[in-house]
Amino acid sequence: DVKVTQSSRYLVKRTGEKVFLECVQDMDHENMFWYRQDPGLGLRLIYFSYDVKMKEKGDIPEGYSVSREKKERFSLILESASTNQTSMYLCASSLSWYRGRSYEQYFGPGTRLTVT
Amino acid sequence: SQQGEEDPQALSIQEGENATMNCSYKTSINNLQWYRQNSGRGLVHLILIRSNEREKHSGRLRVTLDTSKKSSSLLITASRAADTASYFCATDRRRALTFGSGTRLQVQP
Numbered sequence: 595d596v597k598v599t600q601s602s603r604y605l606v607k608r609t610g611e612k613v614f615l616e617c618v619q620d621m622d623h624e625n626m627f628w629y630r631q632d633p634g635l636g637l638r639l640i641y642f643s644y645d646v647k648m649k650e651k652g653d654i655p656e657g658y659s660v661s662r663e664k665k666e667r668f669s670l671i672l673e674s675a676s677t678n679q680t681s682m683y684l685c686a687s688s689l690s691w692y693r694g695r696s697y698e699q700y701f702g703p704g705t706r707l708t709v710t
Numbered sequence: 711s712q713q714g715e716e717d718p719q720a721l722s723i724q725e726g727e728n729a730t731m732n733c734s735y736k737t738s739i740n741n742l743q744w745y746r747q748n749s750g751r752g753l754v755h756l757i758l759i760r761s762n763e764r765e766k767h768s769g770r771l772r773v774t775l776d777t778s779k780k781s782s783s784l785l786i787t788a789s790r791a792a793d794t795a796s797y798f799c800a801t802d803r804r805r806a807l808t809f810g811s812g813t814r815l816q817v818q819p
Contacts, residue, residue: 598752627806636798636811637753644805652806684752695740695760696802701752 597621598702600685606708613672615705617685624690626668627699628652628660631682643668644690675709682706715810716799722816729786731813733799734779742775743800743807744784753798756784791819 601616617626625644629637629652639652641660649660657679661669668687672679683706686699717732733742740761745753759766759775759782766773772785786793794817800807 625805629809634811637809639806639808642806650805682750686753691805696743696758696807698743698755698758699745699753699800699807701745701754703752704750706750 598685598687598700600683600702600705602705603703604706604708606710607672607675608710609676611672611675611709613675613707613709615670615672615683615685615707617668617670617687617702618666619668619687619700620666621687621700622665623687623700624665625688625699626662627686627688628658628668628670629684629686630654631684631704637684640670675707677709680707680709716797716813718813719811720814720816722818723789724818725789725791727789729789729793729815729817731784731797731815733782733784733810735782735799735801736780737801738777739801741802742773742782744771744773744782745798745800745809747796747798747812749795756797786815789815789817791817793817 598619627642628640631637643649643662659671684704685702688699689697743758744756747753757768770787775782796812796814798809798812800809
């Protein structure tokens with residue numbers, strides 16, 4: 595059974611802290627994604643990676659960075675957490691696109707981050 | 711930017727009824743996907759329809775795609791209380807997907 599796991603289900607951090615959210619997939623997928631989900635705004639793409647050490651900015655990359663040193667692991671880093679980064683963070687993975695066509699994404703359970 | 715927009719935002723029906731959700735998008739696509747999210751959980755893929763397909767079925771789910779109108783619909787037949795969830799459409803973008811804001815479906819037992 596395919597699996598995407600995230601390091602924490604709930605996390606509480608203080609303003610200014612450096613926060614690491616980790617995501618691991620066991621499907622040998624090339625693509626990995628980080629989204630944040632806020633009420634009424636749906637899912638917004640923060641960053642994605644299409645290969646080891648390769649990354650691209652999504653729609654809302656400000657205040658975030660990512661790291662992909664191994665194919666199965668994709669980390670989201672909040673350099674200096676702020677209260678407006680309180681949100682649900684979702685990680686996903688998928689096969690590499692072929693001729694511009696997407697494949698289904700597999701999601702982790704999410705991390706609900708609260709920054710106080 | 712939100713490529714796909716679902717309509718309605720919320721829908722409440724009785725068990726056994728059919729539920730229809732719509733998705734509109736702005737630019738041309740290769741694929742359109744539908745996902746489900748139970749409260750506080752990750753999303754689960756339901757169905758993918760390609761731009762050259764008009765209709766696709768999976769169990770009690772039926773998805774249609776009208777590329778001339780840039781719209782898609784998801785029909786859930788004979789709904790069950792367990793279908794209570796949020797439903798999202800997602801469209802292709804460069805190397806990633808763009809999700810709409812979702813339809814919240816409540817199925818009353």
